[in-house]
Amino acid sequence: MQxxxxxxxxxxxxxxxxxxxxxxxxxxxxxxxxAAYIQEHFGxxxxxxxxxxVGNNGADGIVLxxxxxxxxxxxxxxxxxxxxxxxxxxxxxxxxxGVNIVDTMEDADIIVDAIFGAGLSREIDEETQFILHKLNSxxxxxxxxxxxxxxxxxxxxxxxAFNADVTITMGAYKExxxxxxxxxxxxxxxxxxxxxxxxxxxxxxxxxxxxASDIKLPSRDSLSTHKGSFGHAxxxxxxxxxxxxxxxxxxxxxxxxxxxxxxHEKISPPAWLMHSTVVPSNASAIAIGMGLGEHFESExxxxxxxxxxxxxxxxxxxxxxxEILSVLEQKxxxxxxxxxxxxxxxxxxxxxxxxxxxxxVQQNRFEMVRKFNxxxxxxxxxxxxxxxxxxxxxxLYINPLGTSKLSKGGSGDVLSGLVVSLLAQGYSGIxxxxxxxxxxxxxxxxxxxxxxxxxxxxxxDALELLEGR
Ligand SMILES: NC(=O)C1=CN([C@@H]2O[C@H](COP(=O)(O)OP(=O)(O)OC[C@H]3O[C@@H](n4cnc5c(N)ncnc54)[C@H](OP(=O)(O)O)[C@@H]3O)[C@@H](O)[C@H]2O)[C@@H](O)CC1
Ligand SMILES: Nc1ncnc2c1ncn2[C@@H]1O[C@H](COP(=O)(O)OP(=O)(O)O)[C@@H](O)[C@H]1O
Numbered sequence: 001m002q003x004x005x006x007x008x009x010x011x012x013x014x015x016x017x018x019x020x021x022x023x024x025x026x027x028x029x030x031x032x033x034x035a036a037y038i039q040e041h042f043g044x045x046x047x048x049x050x051x052x053x054v055g056n057n058g059a060d061g062i063v064l065x066x067x068x069x070x071x072x073x074x075x076x077x078x079x080x081x082x083x084x085x086x087x088x089x090x091x092x093x094x095x096x097x098g099v100n101i102v103d104t105m106e107d108a109d110i111i112v113d114a115i116f117g118a119g120l121s122r123e124i125d126e127e128t129q130f131i132l133h134k135l136n137s138x139x140x141x142x143x144x145x146x147x148x149x150x151x152x153x154x155x156x157x158x159x160x161a162f163n164a165d166v167t168i169t170m171g172a173y174k175e176x177x178x179x180x181x182x183x184x185x186x187x188x189x190x191x192x193x194x195x196x197x198x199x200x201x202x203x204x205x206x207x208x209x210x211x212a213s214d215i216k217l218p219s220r221d222s223l224s225t226h227k228g229s230f231g232h233a234x235x236x237x238x239x240x241x242x243x244x245x246x247x248x249x250x251x252x253x254x255x256x257x258x259x260x261x262x263x264h265e266k267i268s269p270p271a272w273l274m275h276s277t278v279v280p281s282n283a284s285a286i287a288i289g290m291g292l293g294e295h296f297e298s299e300x301x302x303x304x305x306x307x308x309x310x311x312x313x314x315x316x317x318x319x320x321x322x323e324i325l326s327v328l329e330q331k332x333x334x335x336x337x338x339x340x341x342x343x344x345x346x347x348x349x350x351x352x353x354x355x356x357x358x359x360x361v362q363q364n365r366f367e368m369v370r371k372f373n374x375x376x377x378x379x380x381x382x383x384x385x386x387x388x389x390x391x392x393x394x395x396l397y398i399n400p401l402g403t404s405k406l407s408k409g410g411s412g413d414v415l416s417g418l419v420v421s422l423l424a425q426g427y428s429g430i431x432x433x434x435x436x437x438x439x440x441x442x443x444x445x446x447x448x449x450x451x452x453x454x455x456x457x458x459x460x461d462a463l464e465l466l467e468g469r
Contacts, residue, residue: 001214002191002198003205004173004398007153008118011171011201012194019196023086026194027056030170031063033192034145037168038068038110042141047073047108051135053115053149054083060145060170061114062090065099075102079115079131105131107138113162117146118174124150129160136163146170147177148185155179156363168192171201173209175366178398180386189400207396215438215468218255218425230257231424234283234310235417237261237275238317239293243413246456247290248273250417253460254439256424258282262304264295279304285311285423289318290413298323309333311423311432315416319343325350331378334429336419340384340412344368351375365389369396380429382419384412388437392430399434401441403451410456415440418463442466 005011015021038048050065052058058078065076076099082091095101113135115128124132132150135142142165150161155176164187169177171194177186194201218230233256237244244261249270252259260283261267261275269275279286288305301323305312311334318324319339327335328351339347341361348368349355352375361368362385369383373391380392388399418436427435443462447454 001211001397002173002209003202004175004178004207004209005202005205006175008171008174011203014203015194015196015201019200021195023056024089026171027059027063027086027090029193029195030060030146031067033170033190034060034064034112034143034168035067037143037166037190038072042072042110044071045073046110047075048110048112049075049077049105049108049138049140050112051077051079051105051115051131052082052087054080054087055116055119056084056086057114057117057119057145058082059084059087059090060117061112062087062094064112064114064145066090066094066097069094069097069099073108075100075106075108077102077105079127105134108140110143111135111138111140112143112145113149113164114145115149115162117170118153120147120149120152124158124160132160132162141165142187143168144186147174148182151176151182151185154364155182157182157185161185166190170194172198175207178209178387178400179365180362183386206394208398210397210399210401210434210438212401212438212442214434215442215466216435217439217466217468218422220255227257228282230255231284231421231426232256232258232260232280232282233417233420233424234260234262234279234286235420236286236288236290236292236296237263237267238291238295240291241267243291243316243410245269245273246410246413246460247287247417247420249457250414250460250463251287251421251424253463254418254421256421259421279308283310283424284426285313285420287313287315287416287420288324289313289315290416292317292321311429312336313338313416313420313423315339315412316343319347319350322350328376328379334380334423334432335378336380336382336423336429336433338382338384338412338416338419338433344383348372366396380433382433382437384415388441390430390433390437392433395430397434399437399441401438401445403441403444405444405447405451405454406440408454411440411444411459414456414459439463439466
């Protein structure tokens, strides 16, 4: 798990004030990080086009050009001149060394975007858009310095943005790298240290980036167990019964000792799942909403869902159901809610009366989940998407490990099943959401078939391949 920050300017200032470092030292390390990546992945003599902007992002690019000059075929393009003091100083040094400064942009083995970084404060102009368009059309491997040009400070995309294969980010991970809409532009993210270790560079943060190594799989270490040792997941199966069945299968595969589908009428679930028209008396967690429709009457919901004390997952149709949503007010209960952006918009209107569009949710994902959390701090919210956001009690976790293989009906049902399974096994709401989302995304990574072909059952099968603590 890594810390994530909204901005690094304060962290840079701390390096100067507390550790006696200078901008020059930080910049040398920023460029060194990019150079090391290039040296590791590309042979000497490869051609590199570096496009540098007016500020310190551009200065990073100029330092990179200096560091690689002589070993690589470096071409430095500075379309708007330099403005920051550091950029001017770095340009003098690069010129003294004889770095090849070019007036035109030609394709190269490696294309480095150092036009704007953290200082991009307004829409880019047409000339910059033209440059980005041209850079994107090149075939070379694309590296963004700190953050791709055209990805705004809040992570939103401008009309044109650099399309990086890898973003090499300076000092610490930033929130702006994890908005869904810019995931394709940002590519892989690599962080480099700026002259001190990340432990010394970073301060406190309430936002974390989840990593594959954070997975903690349900434990079966003890030998003296029986099925009752691993909880009993009760999964409501509604009008579209397939959704509940998928969730039930995932719950059972992820370790729940017993799984019962709570049904309205007889269905044909897989042989190893039980079904019942009531929530079993020894159930230890409930999941409701997947394919629910209008199946269950108010009295039934009052008795088994709203009046229950059991940990609960609310998904899908729950967000259209004001009676079920009254659960959100229950502070003594572990509650995990798993809306996708459209469901979040519905939920938001329900809790605030304020209408928002899906686009507004997506452009303000961090802000929206934090706003929700300030109203319902005890509820664990998992906002689905290309980067899942999980929040409870002001602690926010980002899961960037998902893939577009998951973009298919049923993936979310698997997720609900994983979360209810963990709740049933005694995990807290926040742990169940974190571990359930990690398991979903890592299972998807394990699937080796064509990216378009994955089915929920493939995800469920891949659960047996996960390795972890
Ligand atoms: N300690 C450090 O400083 C370290 C910094 N590091 C590196 O520096 C980067 C941050 O540098 P930075 O703050 O100079 O910002 P940067 O992204 O170069 O752009 C600012 C310039 O762009 C301008 N501008 C903004 N928007 C514009 C627009 N739409 N269209 C046109 N112009 C626009 C803005 O102009 P102004 O708004 O002032 O008019 C200003 O002149 C950071 O990402 C990292 O790479 C690392 O080396 C580590 C140490
Ligand atoms: N492009 C993607 N990248 C990463 N994860 C994705 C992507 N598309 C979908 N997902 C994940 O797949 C799941 C889909 O859930 P949902 O849309 O609710 O499906 P369902 O049809 O099962 O209700 C979510 O967990 C979401 O985060």
